[in-house]
Each structure stands twice: as structure tokens, then as C-alpha cells.
Amino acid sequence: MLIILITLDCVRKSHFNEDYAPQFFKNREEWVSFENAFSQSQNTLSSHFTMFTSNYLMEHKVYSNFSPKKLPPHSFDRHLRNKGFETKAICGVSFLANLLGNQIGEKDAGFDFEGYSIYRKLLRKFSKERRCAYQVFKRGMRFLSKSKSRDIFLWLHLFDAHMPYFSPDKFRNFKIKKSEKSVKEQIDEKGWFSPYFKEYEKQLDLSYFPQCYKSAISYIDDEMNNFFMFLKNKNIFDESLIFVTADHGECLLGDHNIYCAHKKLFDDTINIPLFVKFPQKKFSGEKVFEIVEHLDIAPTVVSKIGLEEENFRGQDLFKFLNGKGKNKEFSFSEHVDNFMQSIRNDKYIYSEVVENVPNKWGMKMEDAKLFTRNGSEVKDKNIESIMKVKMDELIKEIQSSSKKEEDSLYSDKKIEEQLKSLGYL
Numbered sequence: 042m043l044i045i046l047i048t049l050d051c052v053r054k055s056h057f058n059e060d061y062a063p064q065f066f067k068n069r070e071e072w073v074s075f076e077n078a079f080s081q082s083q084n085t086l087s088s089h090f091t092m093f094t095s096n097y098l099m100e101h102k103v104y105s106n107f108s109p110k111k112l113p114p115h116s117f118d119r120h121l122r123n124k125g126f127e128t129k130a131i132c133g134v135s136f137l138a139n140l141l142g143n144q145i146g147e148k149d150a151g152f153d154f155e156g157y158s159i160y161r162k163l164l165r166k167f168s169k170e171r172r173c174a175y176q177v178f179k180r181g182m183r184f185l186s187k188s189k190s191r192d193i194f195l196w197l198h199l200f201d202a203h204m205p206y207f208s209p210d211k212f213r214n215f216k217i218k219k220s221e222k223s224v225k226e227q228i229d230e231k232g233w234f235s236p237y238f239k240e241y242e243k244q245l246d247l248s249y250f251p252q253c254y255k256s257a258i259s260y261i262d263d264e265m266n267n268f269f270m271f272l273k274n275k276n277i278f279d280e281s282l283i284f285v286t287a288d289h290g291e292c293l294l295g296d297h298n299i300y301c302a303h304k305k306l307f308d309d310t311i312n313i314p315l316f317v318k319f320p321q322k323k324f325s326g327e328k329v330f331e332i333v334e335h336l337d338i339a340p341t342v343v344s345k346i347g348l349e350e351e352n353f354r355g356q357d358l359f360k361f362l363n364g365k366g367k368n369k370e371f372s373f374s375e376h377v378d379n380f381m382q383s384i385r386n387d388k389y390i391y392s393e394v395v396e397n398v399p400n401k402w403g404m405k406m407e408d409a410k411l412f413t414r415n416g417s418e419v420k421d422k423n424i425e426s427i428m429k430v431k432m433d434e435l436i437k438e439i440q441s442s443s444k445k446e447e448d449s450l451y452s453d454k455k456i457e458e459q460l461k462s463l464g465y466l
């Protein structure tokens with residue numbers, strides 16, 4: 042059996058649609074779409090750890106992108122390997138390959154910028170940390186062509202929709218508006234938060250980078266479609282189990298005073314696309330509105346090899362679609378560096394700063410704690426206290442039943458440098 046996990050870094054639910062991802066949505070009927078899917082974090086490594094372990098951040102304790110932790114024995118890739126699967130990860134950015142991808146299968150041979158020669162120049166601009174969608178999928182196809190295993194797990198991670206957003210020119214079909222001020226000056230004037238990127242020195246209208254973000258999604262969409270065509274041509278698409286999701290979303294033009302970055306716990310960063318293609322078109326075309334989470338990916342995978350894992354927090358989505366799951370009332374998420382915690386249901390988001398944790402980014406924070414799902418403040422102390430109580434109960438329950446050990450992987454100066462250049466440290 043072929044199991045594929047595709048994670049689209051920074052692709053928020055509201056922007057993975059017919060307009061920006063037309064190729065995918067042309068074939069939407071092949072997929073089950075989960076309209077209320079939530080990540081347990083807005084942070085890259087944290088979210089991916091949750092997908093693989095079906096644990097909350099307070100369990101796996103990966104609260105930053107500089108957190109070298111070993112995957113625990115119950116992570117789904119370990120279960121697959123124990124059952125004889127060949128496992129492989131191809132990441133779009135080197136820090137993720139170093140800290141997670143290289144634990145999943147044979148180590149990544151490097152980021153050597155093969156592929157379209159017209160891309161090479163552009164790619165070198167990003168230094169040797171990134172790999173574009175074309176290269177990720179090309180490596181994926183090569184791996185699948187070469188592998189002699191019948192049972193394969195492949196994780197493909199796409200980084201093009203992460204600042205600085207990348208797409209070849211043909212996807213940039215928008216007018217570039219200039220400005221008398223640099224992007225950096227304009228962000229500062231508005232009091233918005235964004236990590237520093239050298240691209241912000243350009244004198245461009247603030248709409249420029251959000252436009253590039255949309256182009257990056259269209260570019261990924263195009264390459265992803267080529268990859269699915271490859272699977273179809275090899276007659277392995279129908280029988281495979283495929284997940285398409287994002288690790289988290291992105292704030293764009295000053296959403297909650299954040300510019301082109303993923304901070305805070307509103308739906309812009311936590312409501313993620315989740316599409317699943319089950320073998321033999323099971324449930325294809327269905328739209329599901331109940332709450333599902335990243336926590337549910339690992340149980341869905343291991344159920345395909347006939348396993349249940351007691352350390353998982355999520356549930357098998359296949360079973361859920363068969364009417365044998367439980368409807369979740371709430372979803373819980375945590376912020377990088379344990380700065381914030383939030384809980385949401387179908388209507389509201391309750392979000393608060395964790396006591397005594399500094400706002401080291403200097404972000405402008407909202408006074409309110411209760412919001413509608415679209416981020417508007419709600420003044421209703423009754424609902425606010427119900428949400429707060431629910432969140433505290435959930436935290437208590439996680440803490441009381443958690444028995445995870447901390448297991449350090451290694452530390453690496455190089456990773457620290459890479460993260461600095463990406464605006465993380």
C-alpha cells in the first residue's frame with residue numbers, strides 16, 4: 042500500500058480554493074474535504090510532530106523550530122516501518138529535514154538545486170536552505186519509481202508559500218505597485234509584526250507579498266497536479282491513501298497586526314486545509330463540517346495496517362466517516378514558545394496568553410479573549426467563561442494522562458543559523 046502525506050507549509054484554509062489552486066479543485070470530487078480542520082499549533086516543527094505522533098504540544102514538547110527531539114516509538118512512521126513499510130521524507134527546507142525528515146527514512150541526500158535550469162538562479166537567491174515544489178515532487182517521483190517495496194510511506198513538504206514566497210514568473214499574474222517607502226518602513230508605521238526579511242527593503246506596496254503568497258499556492262498546485270498525474274499514469278493513485286494538509290496557515294495583510302507571518306491562534310493560522318483520498322474512492326466528494334484535527338492523521342494511517350495506538354489523542358477519520366467516531370466539540374491549539382493557548386468550537390475562539398510568558402516578538406495583542414471564528418471580538422462573559430473552563434479541563438486531562446518522556450535528538454549550529462535567516466530566532 043502507498044501512503045502519502047503532503048504538507049503545504051503556511052497554506053491557510055481560506056486561500057486553498059478554486060481561485061488559487063484550480064488544478065486541485067478541478068478534481069475535488071476525488072477527495073474528502075474537511076472544512077473544519079485545525080492544527081494544534083501555528084509553528085512548523087510543532088505541527089508536524091503532532092501529525093506524526095497524534096500528541097499535543099504539551100505532550101511532545103516541541104514548542105519551537107529549534108527543538109531537536111526524537112520521534113517517539115508510537116509515531117506512525119515507526120509503526121509503518123515495523124510492519125515492513127519503506128518510509129521516506131522529502132522536505133522543502135533543510136531545517137525540517139534535519140530535525141524531522143531525516144528521522145523518517147533514509148537521510149536526505151542534500152539540497153543541490155537540480156531541475157529546471159531557469160529556476161537555478163532564482164533558487165540560489167534563497168541560499169541553500171530551500172527546495173521548490175518542482176524539486177520536491179521530482180524527488181518524490183524518483184523515489185517511487187526506484188523503490189521496490191510494495192508498502193511505502195512518503196512525506197512531501199512544500200515550502201514555497203513561506204516567506205519569501207516563491208513561484209516562477211508565469212504564476213505572478215498581478216500588477217506590481219511601487220511605494221515611496223520600503224515594505225519594512227510601512228510595516229513599522231502600521232505597528233504590524235513580521236520577522237525581518239531582506240526583501241522588505243524594497244519599495245513596494247504592502248499588497249506585493251500577499252500577492253506573491255497567492256502565486257506560490259498556484260505554483261504548488263500546478264506541481265502537485267503533475268505529481269498526481271504521475272501517480273495516475275502509474276496506476277497507483279486509486280489504491281493509495283493520500284493526505285493534503287498544511288502545518289498551519291498565514292496572516293497576510295496585517296491580519297491581527299501580523300504581516301506575512303504565522304503568529305497568534307486565529308483561524309488564519311489554525312484552520313488548515315485537510316483533504317484525504319482514501320483507497321478505492323471511499324467517501325470521495327464528501328464535505329465534512331465536524332471538527333477534525335492534525336491529531337487525527339496518525340490514527341487514520343495506522344488503522345490501515347490494523348493497529349490502534351493508545352498514545353494517540355486523535356481518532357481514525359475513516360471510522361469517523363463510517364459513523365463510528367465521536368464528534369469533537371472543541372479543538373485545542375498552542376503557540377510557539379508556549380506563548381498562547383486557545384480553544385475553538387464551530388462558532389467561537391477563546392485565546393489567551395500563557396501567564397508569565399513574554400511577548401518576545403513585541404506583537405500588538407488584542408485586549409479580548411473571546412472572538413468569533415473570523416476573529417471579531419465578542420463581548421459575552423458567559424460564553425467566555427464556558428470556553429475558558431473547557432480549555433482548562435482539557436489541559437488538565439492532557440496533563441494527567443500524559444506520560445511522555447523528553448528525548449533530545451541533537452543540537453546543531455547550522456540549523457540555528459538557518460532558522461535565523463528565516464526570521465525564526
Ligand SMILES: [Zn+2]
Pocket residue numbers: 050051084085086288289
Ligand atoms: Zn510551517
